[in-house]
Amino acid sequence: MKLHQLEALVASADAGSIRGAARALGLSQAAVTRALRELEANERLPLLVRAPEGIGFTEHGKVLLTHARLVLNQLEHAQSDLERLRGRIEGRLMVGVTPWVTLTFLPEAVLLFRKQMPEIRLELFEGLMAVAQPLLREGSMDFAIGQLPPAAGTQEFACEPLLTYESSVMVRAGHRHQHASSIHELLDNDWVLNFPADGQAGLVDYLFTRHGAQIDERRIVRAQSVAMLQTMVEQADMCTWSPTVLSLVPPFGGRLRALALKEHFESRQLSIVSRRNSTLSSAAVCFVECLLKVIRRHSRSARKDDLALFATLTLLI
Incomplete structure (x- = not known):
């Protein structure tokens, strides 16, 4: 070969x-x-x-x-590292970013990174982990910022936890169920959700079955993008389940309602996800450090928007 x-x-x-x-x-x-x-x-x-x-x-x-x-991607990374040792900072960095981070911390992190490594060709891929996993597996994506699905192999990927975030069932402002207090009140409604190809059964159990609720799974529409999910919630009156922070930031702020349900949904974990036994390049490490700097700055802020944001987030590092 x-x-x-x-x-x-x-x-x-x-x-x-x-x-x-x-x-x-x-x-x-x-x-x-x-x-x-x-x-x-x-x-x-x-x-x-x-x-x-x-x-x-x-x-x-x-x-x-x-x-x-x-193999080819690893060789490209090796070439980039050698160029760095020669004093030339160049190469490519591909990062997968979960949508709610794109809407909050990403722009500032990118600006900071570009100041420190302007020669790096940065490629940002917005998508949930189900989309990012194949790209991580083949080495074309350096790392992803998101949550590794429980079904993903822990032997295949490594996770560095950054923070936890709350999640909520949501509907559009003015929806007939915007004052619902239980998941049982929402079973006659259509739902739009995002999950990996093999993840529907686990998500149905998490949202409904464990709470004694039985939903007709034909009511569930699988969306592959946040834009599609937003459209279905706002224009087709569907329910969804997403990070609570989405109801606080543009373009969703004021347009989505996080429901105060009696059912409890555990906090999710946002992590830096990479292939196990791989080494992050100097550019990747720099990007992570820029992102952490931005998140920490917002977590210490007394601004109203940041206080609302971190009422739903808990920093782990």
């Missing part, structure tokens, strides 16, 4: 065709085809599915593709 073969494999996956991979790598189609055939021959396994509309991957190919991405 050689490096150029792995590069051909990843480029083919990204481009969806041999021609596109050749263009991306600056090689001939024949060279890319040869590298892929050599890789299949060396591994004695079928890796690609060739078709007129492009290429796909066998199960063997998908497994190898994940490792190939990880």
